Amino acid sequence: MDSDFEIFLVAPPGLEPHLAAEARAAGFDGVTEQAGGVALRGGWAEAMRANLDLRGAVRVLVRFASFRAMHLAQLDKRARKVDWSAILRPDVPVKVEAVCRASRIYHHKAAAQRIARAITETLGAPLAEDASVRILARIDDDLCTLSIDTTGDPLHKRGHKEFVGKAPLRENMAAMFLAECGFDGSQPVVDPMCGSGTFVLEAAEIAAGLQPGRSRTFAFEQLALFDPAALAALRRPAPDRTPEPRFLGFDRDQGAIRGAAANAARAGLSAWCRFACQPLSALERPDGPPGLVMINPPYGARIGERKQLFGLYGALGTVLKERFRGWRVGIVTSDAGLAKATALPFLEPGPQVAHGGLKVQLWRTAPLP
Numbered sequence: 001m002d003s004d005f006e007i008f009l010v011a012p013p014g015l016e017p018h019l020a021a022e023a024r025a026a027g028f029d030g031v032t033e034q035a036g037g038v039a040l041r042g043g044w045a046e047a048m049r050a051n052l053d054l055r056g057a058v059r060v061l062v063r064f065a066s067f068r069a070m071h072l073a074q075l076d077k078r079a080r081k082v083d084w085s086a087i088l089r090p091d092v093p094v095k096v097e098a099v100c101r102a103s104r105i106y107h108h109k110a111a112a113q114r115i116a117r118a119i120t121e122t123l124g125a126p127l128a129e130d131a132s133v134r135i136l137a138r139i140d141d142d143l144c145t146l147s148i149d150t151t152g153d154p155l156h157k158r159g160h161k162e163f164v165g166k167a168p169l170r171e172n173m174a175a176m177f178l179a180e181c182g183f184d185g186s187q188p189v190v191d192p193m194c195g196s197g198t199f200v201l202e203a204a205e206i207a208a209g210l211q212p213g214r215s216r217t218f219a220f221e222q223l224a225l226f227d228p229a230a231l232a233a234l235r236r237p238a239p240d241r242t243p244e245p246r247f248l249g250f251d252r253d254q255g256a257i258r259g260a261a262a263n264a265a266r267a268g269l270s271a272w273c274r275f276a277c278q279p280l281s282a283l284e285r286p287d288g289p290p291g292l293v294m295i296n297p298p299y300g301a302r303i304g305e306r307k308q309l310f311g312l313y314g315a316l317g318t319v320l321k322e323r324f325r326g327w328r329v330g331i332v333t334s335d336a337g338l339a340k341a342t343a344l345p346f347l348e349p350g351p352q353v354a355h356g357g358l359k360v361q362l363w364r365t366a367p368l369p
């Protein structure tokens with residue numbers, strides 16, 4: 001067992017470059033972009049820190065073993081040689097998942113079953129379908145790589161958002177889109193259609209210097225080597241910053257506004273955020289320096305809605321051009337035609353990112369003339 005692993009950060013597909021930039025800025029070593037995520041080098045401490053600190057990752061995998069396996073009997077034999085007791089606890093349920101690609105072993109369920117049996121028969125850990133500790137086996141070109149998911153519930157679940165609204169954006173995507181718009185914590189942010197408040201809350205957390213994983217638990221807490229003192233040492237107290245209420249969320253739905261304000265309170269961000277029920281037509285530019293308008297308007301996935309939404313996107317463009325000179329705009333939508341209906345001066349659109357069965361894209365502007 002080596003304590004210098006390849007650690008793989010799963011990214012929302014399309015946002016790998018932003019996650020790589022975040023990991024580099026956070027001081028991780030050997031950061032390289034790969035399809036579907038970002039690889040870096042480190043030990044268990046780095047894996048814990050990635051879970052606690054990175055805003056863009058979906059989950060953090062530690063690749064702890066790899067060996068050739070040409071057939072199931074060989075997989076069975078080599079899986080039994082792995083020192084499972086160095087990773088798993090005999091009393092904590094585990095689940096094994098496998099994928100096979102371009103390999104002589106092609107039956108992923110049989111492969112997962114062999115590895116699961118090796119774990120139960122050598123270590124004694126029970127198997128459970130709903131286990132939060134998961135071993136992931138990838139058999140690619142006859143090379144079996146074993147990873148452990150150190151995260152559990154995906155990292156966009158920060159632990160504060162009990163109210164989720166109708167079509168919430170995931171927190172990790174919101175954070176990456178804010179970064180793509182140049183947000184560094186110093187600018188004000190307005191979301192005129194905030195729903196559960198995702199953009200406003202992520203932006204306020206960044207400004208307040210809070211760790212995204214500060215309120216939740218992680219699968220690594222159930223692993224053999226887990227040291228609560230090491231995790232405690234990675235937790236940072238909230239920095240001493242005077243809250244500035246420059247993160248504003250509006251929505252025409254009173255229920256969404258109540259929910260967003262409750263989410264902010266749970267996150268300890270009430271002093272940084274303001275939420276109010278108001279339609280787009282009432283949106284005014286806040287006093288103070290220009291900042292960023294971030295919006296995830298309705299997309300109209302249902303038939304018949306799209307036509308009406310052209311009016312809404314057109315009105316959005318007019319309001320922003322007339323009242324938000326000097327501000328930058330970021331719009332996240334699955335519909336390029338609707339984005340263009342704003343007639344805003346967009347830069348090149350961002351990559352398409354899978355989100356809830358759709359592909360969304362960020363459309364951003366430079367400061368509006």
Ligand SMILES: C[S@@+](CC[C@H](N)C(=O)[O-])C[C@H]1O[C@@H](n2cnc3c(N)ncnc32)[C@H](O)[C@@H]1O
Binds near residue numbers: 193199250
């Ligand atoms: C896709 S949801 C936003 C979800 C949000 N980003 C989140 O993470 O929860 C779109 C929101 O736009 C709001 N909305 C639609 N038309 C509006 C209007 N004319 N004025 C203000 N809000 C509006 C809806 O009530 C809804 O909450």
